[in-house]
Amino acid sequence: MLRIFALGVALTAGSAAVARADQLADIKARGTLVCGTLGTAEPFSFQDPKTREIVGYDIDMCRKVADGLGVKLEVKPMAVEARIPELLQGRVDILAANLGWSPERAQQIDYSYSYFVSQQKVMVAADAGITTLDQLAGKKISALKGSSSEQGVRRVIPTAETVTFQDPSSAFLAVAQGKVDGFCASELILVKLRKQAEASSPMAIVEKSVFVEPWGLGIRKGETAFKDQVDKTLTALDASGEAGRIFATWFGPATAYGMKLDFKIEEIKG
Known part of the structure; x- marks a missing residue:
């Protein structure tokens, strides 16, 4: 009986691992990347007063990830404290929501390469x-x-x-x-x-x-293939200069912030 029970547990664990590993395939099959964001934090994610759509730096970054996967982007606004629970419960695929790295959060979720560094x-x-x-x-x-x-x-x-x-x-x-x-x-x-x-x-x-703090896109743990694809997209944006152009759109000389890009997209090492 103990051997049978142990075998059942192993099979269940194996099935869960397969399910987690399938997120990338699931997103592609669905044709949509669901991105959780705040929607109230200009210029990262906020409602455009003319179009009523949520726009911003976080949205542009998430859209690039969706483009890299060949799928459409769906934006889901949420409260700050709901970010990680919404991700863990599978209601969103990824977080682009002012998500600073911390040891506590890194125990719950994985982070993409950093796409912003916040003072x-x-x-x-x-x-x-x-x-x-x-x-x-x-x-x-x-x-x-x-x-x-x-x-x-x-x-x-x-x-x-x-x-x-x-x-x-x-x-x-x-x-x-x-x-x-x-x-x-x-x-x-x-x-x-x-x-x-x-x-x-x-x-x-x-x-x-x-x-x-470095900011990363939030990803559920165990989704190695998905995380690798996200990091690949961010690295390509950095190498091509597109990341710099997106940054300048929201933070550059023509904006209220007048900032220069002074960080690289790279792995968050804690």
């Missing part, structure tokens, strides 16, 4: 007199619920009280209204919000980063 900083009121991270000890700091920014504040400024919100606008408004002392997020998000509010609510950004 996580804190925005404060310009007249608050806060210029260093040390001055935020014991203060209230807002962040997106379930984000690496939230985790970073808890790790780097453990005495601060972290107040979480569902979207960047609400987290920023808490600073503008004096309900919190700072807002931790990607520097890009902070730069855009500071520019938008410079007339009504002058803001400053603390120079030192709370932490620096």
